[in-house]
Amino acid sequence: MKEIILLKDGEIVLKGLNRRSFEDVLKKNIKNSLSGLGRFEITSAQSTIYVKPLSDDIDLDEVCGRIARVFGIVSFSRAAACDEKTLDSVLQSAPVYLEKELKAAATFKVEAKRSDKRFPYKSPEICRELGGEILTKYPHLKVDVHNPDITVYVEIRDFGAYIHSDAVKGAGGIPVGTGGKAAILISGGIDSPVAAYMMAKRGIKLTAIHFASPPYTSRRAEEKVVRLLKKVSRYAGPMTMFTVPFTKIQEKIKNECPEELFTIIMRRLMMEISEKIALQNDCSALITGESLGQVASQTIGALACTNEAADMVVFRPLIGMDKQEIIDISYKIDTYDISIEPYEDCCTVFTPKHPRTRPVLKYVKEAQEKAEFEPLVEEALNNLKTTFISADD
Amino acid sequence: MEHYLDNSATTAVCVNAAEKAYRIMTQIYGNPSSLHIKGMQAEQELNTARKIVARSLGAESEEIFFTSGGTEANNTALFGVAQARKRQGRKIIISSVEHSSIIEAAKRLESEGFEVVRVSPKTDGVIHPEDVKYAVDSDTILVSVMCVNNETGAIMPVEEIFSAVKNKNSSVVCHTDAVQAFGKLKLNAKKLGADLISVSAHKVHAPKGCGALYIKRGVRIIPQQYGGEQEKKIRPGTEALPLIAAFGVACDEFDIDANYSKIRELNDYAREKLMKIDGVTVNSPENALPYVLNISAGRVRSETMLHFLEELDVFVSSGSACAKGKPSHVLSAAGISKDRADSAIRISFSKYNNKEDIDVLCNGIETGLSVLAHR
Numbered sequence: 001m002k003e004i005i006l007l008k009d010g011e012i013v014l015k016g017l018n019r020r021s022f023e024d025v026l027k028k029n030i031k032n033s034l035s036g037l038g039r040f041e042i043t044s045a046q047s048t049i050y051v052k053p054l055s056d057d058i059d060l061d062e063v064c065g066r067i068a069r070v071f072g073i074v075s076f077s078r079a080a081a082c083d084e085k086t087l088d089s090v091l092q093s094a095p096v097y098l099e100k101e102l103k104a105a106a107t108f109k110v111e112a113k114r115s116d117k118r119f120p121y122k123s124p125e126i127c128r129e130l131g132g133e134i135l136t137k138y139p140h141l142k143v144d145v146h147n148p149d150i151t152v153y154v155e156i157r158d159f160g161a162y163i164h165s166d167a168v169k170g171a172g173g174i175p176v177g178t179g180g181k182a183a184i185l186i187s188g189g190i191d192s193p194v195a196a197y198m199m200a201k202r203g204i205k206l207t208a209i210h211f212a213s214p215p216y217t218s219r220r221a222e223e224k225v226v227r228l229l230k231k232v233s234r235y236a237g238p239m240t241m242f243t244v245p246f247t248k249i250q251e252k253i254k255n256e257c258p259e260e261l262f263t264i265i266m267r268r269l270m271m272e273i274s275e276k277i278a279l280q281n282d283c284s285a286l287i288t289g290e291s292l293g294q295v296a297s298q299t300i301g302a303l304a305c306t307n308e309a310a311d312m313v314v315f316r317p318l319i320g321m322d323k324q325e326i327i328d329i330s331y332k333i334d335t336y337d338i339s340i341e342p343y344e345d346c347c348t349v350f351t352p353k354h355p356r357t358r359p360v361l362k363y364v365k366e367a368q369e370k371a372e373f374e375p376l377v378e379e380a381l382n383n384l385k386t387t388f389i390s391a392d393d
Numbered sequence: 394m395e396h397y398l399d400n401s402a403t404t405a406v407c408v409n410a411a412e413k414a415y416r417i418m419t420q421i422y423g424n425p426s427s428l429h430i431k432g433m434q435a436e437q438e439l440n441t442a443r444k445i446v447a448r449s450l451g452a453e454s455e456e457i458f459f460t461s462g463g464t465e466a467n468n469t470a471l472f473g474v475a476q477a478r479k480r481q482g483r484k485i486i487i488s489s490v491e492h493s494s495i496i497e498a499a500k501r502l503e504s505e506g507f508e509v510v511r512v513s514p515k516t517d518g519v520i521h522p523e524d525v526k527y528a529v530d531s532d533t534i535l536v537s538v539m540c541v542n543n544e545t546g547a548i549m550p551v552e553e554i555f556s557a558v559k560n561k562n563s564s565v566v567c568h569t570d571a572v573q574a575f576g577k578l579k580l581n582a583k584k585l586g587a588d589l590i591s592v593s594a595h596k597v598h599a600p601k602g603c604g605a606l607y608i609k610r611g612v613r614i615i616p617q618q619y620g621g622e623q624e625k626k627i628r629p630g631t632e633a634l635p636l637i638a639a640f641g642v643a644c645d646e647f648d649i650d651a652n653y654s655k656i657r658e659l660n661d662y663a664r665e666k667l668m669k670i671d672g673v674t675v676n677s678p679e680n681a682l683p684y685v686l687n688i689s690a691g692r693v694r695s696e697t698m699l700h701f702l703e704e705l706d707v708f709v710s711s712g713s714a715c716a717k718g719k720p721s722h723v724l725s726a727a728g729i730s731k732d733r734a735d736s737a738i739r740i741s742f743s744k745y746n747n748k749e750d751i752d753v754l755c756n757g758i759e760t761g762l763s764v765l766a767h768r
Contacts, residue, residue: 214700214704215697215698215699215700215701215703215704215765216694216696216697216700216765216766217700218696218700219700250766251766254766255766350766
């Protein structure tokens with residue numbers, strides 16, 4: 001009896017003729033997420049993906065932990081593969097494999113699924129036989145078909161017979177890479193890693209863009225972003241991060257533009273630069289962590305001004321979320337504790353005392369054009385620093 | 394060339410101390426508690442280090458207990474006394490400008506039901522004996538006031554404070570956190586009138602991870618850790634001998650008078666040059682310990698200036714390294730405005746610094762003030 005992991009595809013089942021390519025991407029993502037844990041055979045059949053460890057010393061708890069972070073999987077079960085596809089083998093394996101769970105339970109039921117119709121016993125027969133076997137082995141148990149403490153699943157499939165208890169919820173979403181590529185603007189705060197996670201969940205492969213303003217921002221702020229992205233990578237897969245040298249631009253805004261427009265002009269320039277980086281890297285959208293009304297630069301008026309700076313579509317997955325909802329996700333993806341470390345980032349230096357909450361695009365553009373940022377934007381784009389990010393757990 | 398001016402955060406380990414640690418790790422690596430010769434050799438090294446540290450505090454060997462550093466020494470002192478004396482009284486007095494290892498320990502004791510009184514400095518940044526004495530009553534069990542403040546270098550009149558305290562209630566246990574004064578000022582436990590003194594190794598050119606608590610003979614504290622018989626059960630656990638022996642070597646190299654006059658000269662030189670720069674103000678009191686010089690540079694944020702100077706290989710601190718990102722409780726207690734505190738830079742010297750370091754620093758600050766955007 002060997003252990004195996006059975007994964008149920010999510011929405012990709014709905015994708016008709018594309019399904020095959022979606023499934024291929026998902027299998028590749030699973031394989032990448034398991035790198036360093038040993039060798040596996042990953043196959044798919046009958047809307048299930050089989051992850052079969054090829055040696056006995058593989059840490060299956062860690063494997064399940066990583067699979068739980070792969071988008072495109074609705075649920076998964078750690079299952080026993082019976083030595084033979086026979087009723088005897090099923091009757092022998094199930095009570096042993098689920099011994100701990102059965103001993104802890106008071107009631108149980110058996111559910112059988114026979115997708116291989118050549119198997120000589122029908123589902124109700126399998127249930128009856130295995131139920132009887134379990135009752136003999138564990139006389140304290142009672143059968144309860146409506147509300148059992150544990151359900152024993154038997155799956156008779158083309159390639160074997162499998163036994164498992166209730167499935168674990170997967171990460172949901174669609175496989176990363178099937179939804180195209182987009183660039184996330186990441187600062188180091190709580191919001192942007194959550195936004196990155198949410199778009200990766202919708203199948204997007206990420207590229208990250210970070211703005212650094214030394215000496216106004218510290219090297220630790222940039223190192224913090226790398227650590228945040230490593231956490232996001234556990235879900236989104238490896239990515240490239242571009243660090244934009246932003247000091248001269250920020251100094252110029254500070255010196256030449258009206259103080260109350262500092263943030264809005266800064267964000268417009270960030271969008272402009274990000275769009276250019278995105279285009280050079282085959283990204284077809286930008287992602288930000290903006291949430292309506294959270295700060296002065298995220299009012300409708302301010303967002304309209306920022307939005308106008310780029311032609312590319314901008315995804316703002318947090319737009320309708322409360323701070324606490326965002327924080328809850330940041331806890332879940334384990335970025336919160338890093339995000340709250342107190343290093344200055346480029347969004348907090350030079351914050352005006354009274355930022356304009358209802359900026360008028362015309363005046364903002366006038367102020368921006370008067371200062372002539374093009375040469376500095378060009379210079380920044382020519383001096384990007386590239387860092388490759390991958391999860392390191 | 395680098396110009397390290399953050400010696401109150403930590404110091405470079407002196408060569409002899411580093412070599413000692415290496416020799417202990419590779420040759421005299423026995424456990425001081427082992428009965429064989431390797432253990433005995435190690436124990437002798439331990440005794441030697443203890444003797445030297447004791448001597449540098451004017452104390453007896455039996456009164457020195459090695460810890461993992463200043464924080465542990467402070468915690469052991471506060472919790473140890475509070476637990477030993479809880480039946481005599483519930484009141485603990487500290488200054489409001491202590492290191493976080495005192496502030497936070499006191500906060501914890503407060504939550505356990507002790508009453509904590511925090512005495513603030515006057516505008517000179519100094520804690521005054523009459524203010525501490527005023528707070529002492531028959532319920533008071535412990536007073537803890539630091540020798541030298543880590544952010545401003547303000548020297549606290551600990552001797553006068555403790556004598557005033559004992560005068561009013563002789564049963565009060567007096568503790569001083571001497572981490573920033575040790576090796577820089579001549580300290581004598583008896584003259585200070587202290588019952589407990591905390592010191593740290595890495596501020597005096599010895600490795601990190603080591604410190605000591607002086608406990609005056611006859612003063613009883615409850616251990617905060619349980620295990621073997623090491624350090625007379627006050628601090629059980631196999632002794633960190635490489636660090637302790639290196640600590641001993643570093644203490645043996647103390648040349649307090651000579652270093653003091655050298656640093657005094659450097660500090661005067663720095664003050665003179667800095668005062669000529671438009672926008673620089675000095676936050677350290679006039680008669681502060683010369684090893685620390687706290688200034689504010691115009692309206693440039695501390696962190697910005699720090700990173701700007703870093704590019705020139707000049708290393709300073711914004712406030713205290715332990716309070717990264719938080720406004721300084723010390724500067725605000727000394728009545729320094731938030732605006733000025735936001736631009737505060739702590740320069741701290743060691744015997745390895747010279748005038749060139751200060752020239753580079755001053756040029757850096759001057760350039761920074763002209764090129765960096767202000768708040």
